[in-house]
Amino acid sequence: MLGTIWINLGLGVLAFIVTLAAAGAGNVWLVSFVRAGIAFAVFFLAAFPIRWVLAIITHTTASPVGEAGEAASGEPVAPLENPQQDSNREDPEESFSPLSLSKMEKIQPIEDPTTVAEVVRRLSDE
Template identity: 50%
Template structure:
């Protein structure tokens, strides 16, 4: 999570002070203190999901495995701990899976084949209902 427990405590204390000062203007100090304590607890607990969401939003994505990393990860080793001779096959498979952009063929527009009399009849039926 983002930050420490002090962020929660700070948010709770700020809420406590603001609530206490505003409630003190129109209430007895004991009622103001009670409402400020409730605000402290609520804001202290509300800071946990806020920090969690902020950590998810600001989290950097994990880099994907590149062609070189895939090649190194899939190289089998023989008994002596050296690379086996199948690295040529691995390089070929990585080269085959290289990025190639999609190419779209031009779509032909086909004019609709409707009889104008049939279209007029359908429109009349739909407007009558």
């Protein structure tokens, strides 16, 4: 999941304070504390599915490689080698070719512009 339990606690405490301040103006202090406690519990528990959905949206996953370049088992991870990179390092000017107009594809419009104009005119008249 995205983040830690501190996000849930922070959201719960923020809801507690806001609810206590709002309910304290017109209620007895015990009622204000009960309502603030309920708001804390609701927001604390609501943060779990929110964090879960955000983790799905952003596709965050735990990396098996640690900070020091070691795997989760503690063994060092060897860098990936690409034989094409080695050949590119030797002669970089031969591998570079600028983009020419013949390589670019021209995108054809799906509809004829006159047909689109007629449809827009019909829709704007209605």
